[in-house]
Amino acid sequence: PVWTLNLNDYKSINEEMYKFIKHQQSNDQDGISKSNIKGWHSKDFDLEDKTTQQFINFISPSIKQVMEDMSWEKQKQTVKINNMWAIINIGGSTNLRHQHGNSTISGAYYVRAPKSCGDIVFYDPRPAPIYSHPNVERSNMLNAQVNGISPKEGALVLFPSYLDHSVNENLSNEERIVISFNIKIQMKLN
Numbered sequence: 001p002v003w004t005l006n007l008n009d010y011k012s013i014n015e016e017m018y019k020f021i022k023h024q025q026s027n028d029q030d031g032i033s034k035s036n037i038k039g040w041h042s043k044d045f046d047l048e049d050k051t052t053q054q055f056i057n058f059i060s061p062s063i064k065q066v067m068e069d070m071s072w073e074k075q076k077q078t079v080k081i082n083n084m085w086a087i088i089n090i091g092g093s094t095n096l097r098h099q100h101g102n103s104t105i106s107g108a109y110y111v112r113a114p115k116s117c118g119d120i121v122f123y124d125p126r127p128a129p130i131y132s133h134p135n136v137e138r139s140n141m142l143n144a145q146v147n148g149i150s151p152k153e154g155a156l157v158l159f160p161s162y163l164d165h166s167v168n169e170n171l172s173n174e175e176r177i178v179i180s181f182n183i184k185i186q187m188k189l190n
Contacts, residue, residue, distance in 0.1 A: 001069070002122060002147070003158040005062050010154030013058050014111045020051045021086040021111065021177060035166075039093035042086040055179065056081060059109060062156050063183060066105060078188045084181035086111075089118060093176070095167035097123065103161035103182035110178055113151035117176035120157060121148045123164040151176065 024042050025031070031040040045052045067074055082103060087095070095118075100106040108120055124145040136143045148168070149157055159165070161182060170176050 001160065002141075002149070002163070003062070003066060003069070003156075004149055005065070005156045005158070006152065007058070007062065007154050007156055010058075013055060014153060016051060017055055017086075017111050017179060018177065021088070021179075024086065025088065035095040035098040036087060036089070037094045037096060039087055039089035039095065039170075045084045045086075047081060047084065052084065055109075056084075059107070059156055062158065063105070063107075066158050067185075072185060076188055077185050080184050080186065082182045082184050084179060087176075087178050087180060089167065089170045089176040089178075091170050091173045094118060094169045097164050097166040099164050100161040100182050102184070104185040105158055105183040106161045106163075107159075107181050107183070108151075108157045108178050109180075110151045110153050110155050110176075112175050112177040113153045113155070114172045114174035114176065116171040117151060117174065118168040118170045119148035119150050121146060121166050121168060122159065123166075125163060151178070 021042065025040055028043065029040075031042055034041050047053075047056070063079060067079065089095070133145060141147055
C-alpha cells in the first residue's frame, strides 16, 4: 500500500519549513551522502525543535489515517517518528534505489515541487521467481511492477519502509524540496 494525500492549508507550513531547511543548508552546505546524487541531504532534524514539532502535528492526522486503514492495534501499540530529514534536489539531482530499514512506515512530504522535478518511483518487492506476473491489458497502480508518483507541493506520500524506491532526475532548474521521515509502530511499554 502507498498513500498519496494532498494536505489542506499547506502553504504557511511550507513557507516555515522552507526557511527552516534553507537555514540548515546554510549552516551545513555539504550535508550528508546517502542515496542522493548531486542533491543536498540534511542531517536528521532535532525532533524536539519547535518548528519540527509543528510540522509533525501537521502530518499526524495522515499518519493516524494509515493506522486506521491498516487496522493496526492502537491500544497496545504506539507510533513513533524515529528520524526526519530534508533533501534538496536541484537540476540534474536524483536519488538511487533504496529502502528504509528498521522502520514500519516511511514518508515524503513536498515543500517545493516544480514541474518535471523527479517522480518518486516504487518497485514491486516480490521477486519474479516467486510471483507470476499475469499479462495486463493496460498498466495501472494495482498491476504495475514499477509505479511513479509525481510530487506536488503539500502532498504527503506514505509507504511501507521495506518498499524499494528511487527518485528520478530533476529535469527542472528549480529546487525539489522534500521532508522525509521514518515511523516505527511498536508495543507500548507498561
